[in-house]
Amino acid sequence: MFDAIVIGSGMSGGIAAKELGERGLKTLVIERGRKVEHGTDYTDQLQPWDLPNANGIPEEELERDYPIQRQCYAVSAATQQYWVKDSEHPYTTPEGKPFSWIRGYHLGGRSIMWGRQTYRLSEMDLSSNARDGHGADWPIRYADLAPWYDHVETFIGVSGNNDGLPQLPDGKFLPVMPMTDGEKLFQSAVEKSFPGRRVIMGRAAHLTDPQPHHTELGRAPCQYRSLCERGCSFGAYHSSLSSSLPAALRTGNVTIVTDKIAHSILTDPKTGKATGVRVIDQHTGEGTTYEAKVVFLCASTIGSAAILLNSHSEANPRGLANGSDMVGRNLMDHVYGPTVVGTMNGPDTYHRGRRPNGIYIPRYRNVISDDGYLRGYGFQGRVMRQGWKANAAVPGVGAELKEQVRHPGPWTVSLSGFGEMLPNPDNRVTLHASKKDKWGMPELVIDCVHGENDKELGRRMLEDARAMVLAAGATITREASKLHPPGLGIHEMGTARMGRDPKTSVLNQYNQAHEVPNLFVTDGAAMASSGCQNPSLTYMAMSARAAYHASEFLKAGTI
Amino acid sequence: MDGMDRRRMLEATAALIGLAALPAGAFAAVSKRPPVLDRPGLALLGAVADTLIPRTDTPGAVQAGVPDKFHGLLRDWANPAHRTGLVAALGKIDAAARSGAGKPFALLTPAKRKQVLKAYDAANYPANPDYVRLKDLLVTLYYFSKPGATVELRYEHVPGAWEPSIPLTRATRTWAGAAG
Numbered sequence: 001m002f003d004a005i006v007i008g009s010g011m012s013g014g015i016a017a018k019e020l021g022e023r024g025l026k027t028l029v030i031e032r033g034r035k036v037e038h039g040t041d042y043t044d045q046l047q048p049w050d051l052p053n054a055n056g057i058p059e060e061e062l063e064r065d066y067p068i069q070r071q072c073y074a075v076s077a078a079t080q081q082y083w084v085k086d087s088e089h090p091y092t093t094p095e096g097k098p099f100s101w102i103r104g105y106h107l108g109g110r111s112i113m114w115g116r117q118t119y120r121l122s123e124m125d126l127s128s129n130a131r132d133g134h135g136a137d138w139p140i141r142y143a144d145l146a147p148w149y150d151h152v153e154t155f156i157g158v159s160g161n162n163d164g165l166p167q168l169p170d171g172k173f174l175p176v177m178p179m180t181d182g183e184k185l186f187q188s189a190v191e192k193s194f195p196g197r198r199v200i201m202g203r204a205a206h207l208t209d210p211q212p213h214h215t216e217l218g219r220a221p222c223q224y225r226s227l228c229e230r231g232c233s234f235g236a237y238h239s240s241l242s243s244s245l246p247a248a249l250r251t252g253n254v255t256i257v258t259d260k261i262a263h264s265i266l267t268d269p270k271t272g273k274a275t276g277v278r279v280i281d282q283h284t285g286e287g288t289t290y291e292a293k294v295v296f297l298c299a300s301t302i303g304s305a306a307i308l309l310n311s312h313s314e315a316n317p318r319g320l321a322n323g324s325d326m327v328g329r330n331l332m333d334h335v336y337g338p339t340v341v342g343t344m345n346g347p348d349t350y351h352r353g354r355r356p357n358g359i360y361i362p363r364y365r366n367v368i369s370d371d372g373y374l375r376g377y378g379f380q381g382r383v384m385r386q387g388w389k390a391n392a393a394v395p396g397v398g399a400e401l402k403e404q405v406r407h408p409g410p411w412t413v414s415l416s417g418f419g420e421m422l423p424n425p426d427n428r429v430t431l432h433a434s435k436k437d438k439w440g441m442p443e444l445v446i447d448c449v450h451g452e453n454d455k456e457l458g459r460r461m462l463e464d465a466r467a468m469v470l471a472a473g474a475t476i477t478r479e480a481s482k483l484h485p486p487g488l489g490i491h492e493m494g495t496a497r498m499g500r501d502p503k504t505s506v507l508n509q510y511n512q513a514h515e516v517p518n519l520f521v522t523d524g525a526a527m528a529s530s531g532c533q534n535p536s537l538t539y540m541a542m543s544a545r546a547a548y549h550a551s552e553f554l555k556a557g558t559i
Numbered sequence: 560m561d562g563m564d565r566r567r568m569l570e571a572t573a574a575l576i577g578l579a580a581l582p583a584g585a586f587a588a589v590s591k592r593p594p595v596l597d598r599p600g601l602a603l604l605g606a607v608a609d610t611l612i613p614r615t616d617t618p619g620a621v622q623a624g625v626p627d628k629f630h631g632l633l634r635d636w637a638n639p640a641h642r643t644g645l646v647a648a649l650g651k652i653d654a655a656a657r658s659g660a661g662k663p664f665a666l667l668t669p670a671k672r673k674q675v676l677k678a679y680d681a682a683n684y685p686a687n688p689d690y691v692r693l694k695d696l697l698v699t700l701y702y703f704s705k706p707g708a709t710v711e712l713r714y715e716h717v718p719g720a721w722e723p724s725i726p727l728t729r730a731t732r733t734w735a736g737a738a739g
Contacts, residue, residue: 047708047716048702048703048708048714048736049705053631053632053635054628054632054700055703058635058638059637063638179723223717223718224718224719224721225717226737347724348726348727349725349726350724350727351721352715352721352725353718353720354718354734354736355723387733387734387737388735389699393685393695394684395681395684395685396677397677397680398610398677401611402615402617402711405698405702405711405712406712407729407732407733408731408732
């Protein structure tokens with residue numbers, strides 16, 4: 001019997017385990033995938049000439065086993081171990097409604113391959129549902145999260161500037177990674193041409209100046225290799241393996257089991273409370289039950305919804321904590337796809353090192369003025385000199401081609417939008433009526449499409465990106481106008497939303513299930529709206545905050 | 560093919576990729592799959608790679624082992640459609656040599672090869688997807704190779720620092736590694 005079980009070891013589960021362990025709770029972390037050892041299992045030592053097949057996964061294998069995962073930019077031979085085989089983990093989407101579910105089932109989950117961009121939600125974001133009536137009103141506001149953002153940023157280490165923007169609150173930052181000269185030029189052109197828009201340096205979970213609490217965990221400063229998605233042997237970016245799980249384990253209160261697939265959360269029919277978690281060994285198929293006083297569900301937005309739906313019982317025929325029928329609904333991802341690339345003139349300078357971070361343009365639409373649609377979008381980008389690959393993508397052969405590639409190319413600006421998708425109860429995850437996976441778990445049906453406002457954001461972000469690139473004097477060389485299928489933003493959220501009313505939401509202001517007081521869901525499933533910022537920091541802040549409240553409730557004997 | 564041509568082709572192969580010292584079965588020893596190209600095909604590949612990225616003041620594609628690595632991609636990486644397309648792209652360059660210069664590409668002088676490939680490239684880049692893929696793979700293998708990354712370009716596996724502004728002169732080389 002444990003005090004707490006955390007289902008999932010990724011971004012949210014890692015922080016939940018650390019916080020629960022530090023509060024003295026005997027905690028079990030259940031991971032469905034295999035164990036990955038920090039450092040020894042990474043491929044970051046591979047030099048370019050060591051990469052098998054020029055870093056490509058054999059094409060037939062890619063087509064057979066990774067038809068969805070291969071859509072993600074970070075999939076390569078060097079990172080192959082971190083992506084699920086779609087052939088082993090099928091799901092269904094209705095005809096004409098693709099959803100790209102990008103995942104990794106291993107210790108640490110997607111915290112190994114994440115993009116590391118780290119932003120706070122603002123008061124504007126947390127009040128958006130109340131303001132325009134879409135989705136359920138968040139039961140918390142910025143003041144509830146702010147101290148937990150401080151707490152998590154300090155622990156994980158985030159490089160960035162305090163930019164003084166109300167729509168993108170400042171935080172506890174390590175030294176910023178400076179802009180290139182091309183980025184400074186772009187920044188001044190955009191800020192001059194478009195009052196109200198700001199071009200800032202990206203905030204990223206990398207150690208630019210490790211503090212004692214980082215070095216104690218064996219973490220070292222960023223080496224500017226940009227090999228992050230392979231896993232970083234320096235522990236320079238925050239992941240569960242480099243940071244939260246080592247901190248959890250050193251409390252002496254945390255146990256980790258791998259290769260155990262959470263099947264369902266068990267409840268006591270008399271009290272309605274969770275009593276434990278039923279798991280299936282991924283290799284033997286053997287079932288086991290772990291018991292605990294409190295359960296934290298951190299299995300990722302879609303994974304957590306699946307476990308709740310699969311935890312149906314006589315008392316809860318529709319699944320656990322699902323009296324509202326909101327479990328699995330309101331699936332969101334960021335509106336993503338439109339990208340503009342251009343070349344521009346700039347100073348005769350270059351850069352050294354591979355900065356694993358870019359520039360960021362925080363949301364400016366519907367911030368001060370009313371732009372005629374709802375919510376808004378931000379941009380991630382960079383301005384660097386064109387590299388060898390693009391230098392070589394021109395007609396020409398022989399010594400002239402070598403000469404062309406040898407010299408750094410022109411300044412190249414790229415911008416990609418990330419827009420806020422509205423919560424819509426029809427965008428949902430359900431259990432397939434008959435299909436089962438190889439462990440006997442019901443397959444999922446994911447039914448999710450962009451709505452009219454989402455599509456409008458896509459059109460507007462493309463127009464704005466063009467206008468900003470042109471304002472910097474650039475010539476557009478390439479653009480992508482289409483929205484990617486939902487899911488490919490890899491920011492899925494919303495399937496067990498927080499809210500004030502148990503009739504229309506799954507979780508209360510503590511990420512505690514309205515109907516199951518000792519069950520907390522602290523991953524992306526809890527999100528009542530999506531903002532347009534990269535969401536991982538918010539999941540971590542909610543996990544730490546919920547761990548505090550759960551521990552207090554346990555002490556008080558109220559759960 | 561007459562006896563003279565055959566001998567010259569074998570010599571060309573040997574010079575370009577050291578194949579004479581390497582039995583044809585050597586490829587099979589490191590891979591479970593059989594080789595895709597026969598000896599004339601390998602000679603053609605070596606000649607195309609050498610012409611696309613020749614030795615200058617730095618090693619070229621052949622010195623960087625690109626033909627062998629490309630043959631590895633054909634065998635172990637490409638799907639059947641792309642494998643066929645890549646082999647066909649090489650064949651079309653050879654056909655252009657035969658029709659334009661009267662000889663297989665591998666048997667032409669370096670200057671003549673360059674003339675043929677330059678004209679073929681001008682007509683086929685970027686319109687011909689098989690040729691674009693062929694060129695992209697040869698280029699990628701070269702700049703990923705140790706000579707391509709460290710002698711022709713500059714590569715630091717662990718830069719250790721981010722310097723956002725350094726002087727750029729005609730002597731400055733492009734950074735190798737992650738494409739950017």
